[in-house]
């Protein structure tokens with residue numbers, strides 16, 4: 001029998017976790033797990049109604065609706081926090097596909113720099129973060145493969161691991177890490193695939209070495225591990241069920 005004295009303590013007890021993009025998908029599931037692991041959670045997102053619904057579903061009391069690509073809004077958010085933050089997961093922003101030669105210069109610039117600028121906007125507020133906490137950014141494994149439809153995505157994907165490693169050195173003792181996901185079954189994937197979603201799930205179940213589709217709760221488990229394991233910094237963690245090793 002396990003007595004209360006021998007029960008493992010929740011790994012994020014007394015810590016504060018901010019989800020920049022927490023009203024859906026990977027951010028939402030990470031919020032759910034962080035709460036279960038004893039954290040105080042602050043959810044952000046652009047759409048206030050979606051955010052309010054997510055907060056109600058999770059029982060979260062602190063939310064802020066703003067666009068994470070707005071540096072001034074990001075600073076205002078961090079300045080308004082009542083205390084220090086331990087961990088920040090950034091799930092805002094997404095890939096932009098399309099043939100390179102059809103993208104104009106501004107699109108290329110924006111797509112190459114979006115995640116880096118977003119990460120930096122959060123990092124500039126790292127004075128609000130406790131030593132040992134982590135800033136966590138999202139990348140992907142799919143974008144490592146060059147293909148006729150990859151466009152600027154492989155180049156934008158390749159930037160992130162060295163950017164995160166460099167930031168980890170500059171921001172120490174705050175840690176910085178990158179999660180590189182394959183297909184994750186989230187509202188973003190549903191939106192991108194439309195009526196092809198079910199066929200894609202079937203294909204992945206058949207082809208992935210793990211025999212199932214990766215869900216946002218899988219990524220949340222990795223995110224919470226990286227938050228709680230203070231040995232981890234400057235690194236990239238793949239979570240794609242082996243997708244990068246098969247044609248899927």
Ligand SMILES: NC(=O)c1ccc[n+]([C@@H]2O[C@H](COP(=O)([O-])OP(=O)(O)OC[C@H]3O[C@@H](n4cnc5c(N)ncnc54)[C@H](OP(=O)(O)O)[C@@H]3O)[C@@H](O)[C@H]2O)c1
Pocket residue numbers: 020021022023024025026027044045046047048050051066067068069090091092093094095138139140141180181182183184185186187188189216
């Ligand atoms: N799903 C995948 O297969 C996959 C694979 C590899 C990498 N990723 C990356 O992982 C991240 C999360 O993906 P997901 O599938 O969880 O996405 P999702 O289901 O669309 O959820 C994204 C969340 O972020 C918020 N958000 C988006 N843009 C924002 C912005 N500019 N400012 C503030 N909040 C913003 C959204 O709410 P609002 O729209 O209301 O703002 C929502 O809460 C993305 O960067 C995505 O590119 C996803």
